[in-house]
Amino acid sequence: MSIREIRVNPFVFMTLGEAQLLGASVLAQVRPFCVVAEIAGSTRREKPDGLKDVEIVAVPRSLHLFELAHVVNREWGRPSEGKFPSKYTRLRGAVNLDLFWCTPETFGLVFFIRTGSDEFAQSALARWKQLTGGGYSECARLHSAAGVVQDTPDEAAVFRLLQLDFIPPKLRNGRLP
Secondary structure, three states, X not given: OOHHHOOOOOOOOEEHHHHHHHHHHHHHHHHHHEEEEEEEHHHHOXXXXXXXXXXXXXXXXXXXXXXXXXXXXXXXXXXXXXXXXXXXXXXXXXXXEEEEEOOOOOHHHHHHHHHOOHHHHHHHHHHHHHHHOOOEEEOOEEEOOOOOEEOOOOHHHHHHHOOOOOOOHHHOOOOOO
């Protein structure tokens, strides 16, 4: 099923089922051109209803950027924000689709941040700052207080750096426990 076949009123929120269907459709179309592509946001957290968008986090294959741009522009139209393949592309139409493009080194942090609620992500970054005595996040990278950059190729790396056990997406609402 393509996005064009999903009729979602932009003023009415999606159910989890609609968002999962849309996300699966988008993934099927972009994964052949990506190293990795996953659904994030409220859909990954399995919020039952009231979803306002579908978020996809992906690492495009550099040799396939032209083909990926063609799929994005053909299926969903030109981005309303960002420029393909910038780090973020927002597409608005019958549905709200947010595509977050990242690198192999930044995928884990972007996926982590885009999955958690805003409050969850903010509390995780505050924890990083506390653990490192002033570390920070910039350009989708975690930096120590001295500016040493930490690669986060997957979520496991983020949880390890935050000194936390894995927290299932469903539980990533509100502040860190």
